[in-house]
Amino acid sequence: MVKVYSKNNCMQCKMTKRYLTDNQISFEEVNIDHEPEALSFLQEQGFQSVPVIFGGQQTIIGFRPDQLKALA
Structure with missing residues (x-):
């Protein structure tokens, strides 16, 4: 399962x-x-912006379609 950390008004x-x-x-x-x-x-993990996507073995920061494709 992929977990997406996000916030309101974040394009x-x-x-x-x-x-x-x-x-x-x-x-x-x-x-x-x-x-x-x-x-x-x-913040404890060292992330300073969202989105942060935890999926499988990788963590993706920001909107990265090239990396998101690997989660399919």
Whole structure:
């Protein structure tokens, strides 16, 4: 299962979720605006921006269709 950390009003987050949906890649969204502990988790891991996508063995930062394709 792919996990997408996102926030409101984030264009890259919207494009990432649309790409995953359009390519039938199921994902769980964690919105850091609604779940502040998720923001703390990302900061502890060293991430400074969203989206952050955890899928399998790889972590993708930002909207990267070339890397998202590998999750299909």
